[in-house]
Amino acid sequence: MSELRIYEKDTPQYKFYKEMHEKQTLEHVLNMKKLYDKNDKKMSIKTALSKLDDFVDPSDPDLDVPNSIHAYQTAERCRKKYPDDKSLQITCLIHDVGKVLFYFGEPNWNVVGDTFVLGCKFSDKCVYSDTFKNNPDYDKYDELGIYEKKCGIEKLHISYGHDEYLYNVLKKNSEKHKLSDRYLNMIRYHSFYPWHTEGEYTRFMIDSDENIKKDVLMFNMFDLYSKEDDININDDIKKYYDELLDEYFLDDLYW
Ligand code: FE
Ligand code: FE
Numbered sequence: 001m002s003e004l005r006i007y008e009k010d011t012p013q014y015k016f017y018k019e020m021h022e023k024q025t026l027e028h029v030l031n032m033k034k035l036y037d038k039n040d041k042k043m044s045i046k047t048a049l050s051k052l053d054d055f056v057d058p059s060d061p062d063l064d065v066p067n068s069i070h071a072y073q074t075a076e077r078c079r080k081k082y083p084d085d086k087s088l089q090i091t092c093l094i095h096d097v098g099k100v101l102f103y104f105g106e107p108n109w110n111v112v113g114d115t116f117v118l119g120c121k122f123s124d125k126c127v128y129s130d131t132f133k134n135n136p137d138y139d140k141y142d143e144l145g146i147y148e149k150k151c152g153i154e155k156l157h158i159s160y161g162h163d164e165y166l167y168n169v170l171k172k173n174s175e176k177h178k179l180s181d182r183y184l185n186m187i188r189y190h191s192f193y194p195w196h197t198e199g200e201y202t203r204f205m206i207d208s209d210e211n212i213k214k215d216v217l218m219f220n221m222f223d224l225y226s227k228e229d230d231i232n233i234n235d236d237i238k239k240y241y242d243e244l245l246d247e248y249f250l251d252d253l254y255w
Contacts, residue, residue: 090248
């Protein structure tokens with residue numbers, strides 16, 4: 001048992017989460033939201049997607065291909081199951097594009113990893129939750145913390161990263177694309193595993209959050225990695241999604 005613990009603590013994933021769990025505080029999240037609220041960088045969604053060619057997610061033990069390949073694989077899994085649902089396919093294709101944060105110079109712990117709520121008690125349903133004890137917010141808040149019971153998950157300050165970032169970019173540029181809030185919410189909460197998979201934070205939920213959760217779990221079937229996935233994205237696949245992006249995105253976005 002103790003040997004197993006030592007081994008686990010030696011993994012890059014453990015080290016990644018330890019840093020993330022020690023540095024993401026409520027103050028940090030509020031600062032990041034303010035910083036990226038400016039949206040002063042103009043860029044097309046296709047350019048942003050291509051930036052993921054250089055990024056391999058350090059928080060995911062199963063994923064060792066560049067994130068752009070993961071984007072097409074996720075979309076292709078979706079297209080097989082829902083060949084006519086173009087909104088869902090586009091959502092799958094772009095869901096991780098918020099990882100351009102790394103291209104803006106953000107450290108990994110500010111970009112990826114399972115997310116959790118700040119401003120209330122840390123959840124022990126988070127992966128490696130023992131690493132929260134050195135967080136400056138540890139022991140600062142009780143179960144509800146700064147929130148009210150049944151305030152709705154939309155009100156929660158979730159650890160900062162690619163989910164919240166891309167959600168906000170799309171929300172701010174809503175006249176430039178055709179994705180509705182239903183799809184934006186799948187993006188916003190896809191890394192929120194303690195909530196959508198572990199059943200944590202139900203005390204903050206309102207009735208309509210159940211539908212969001214259902215959608216996120218449906219989306220997540222496509223976001224899972226499988227060794228059988230083809231890592232060669234052929235020209236036909238690229239062309240299909242290029243045309244879909246042209247249909248859904250009418251102009252460059254402000255990032
Ligand atoms: Fe993601
Ligand atoms: Fe993903």
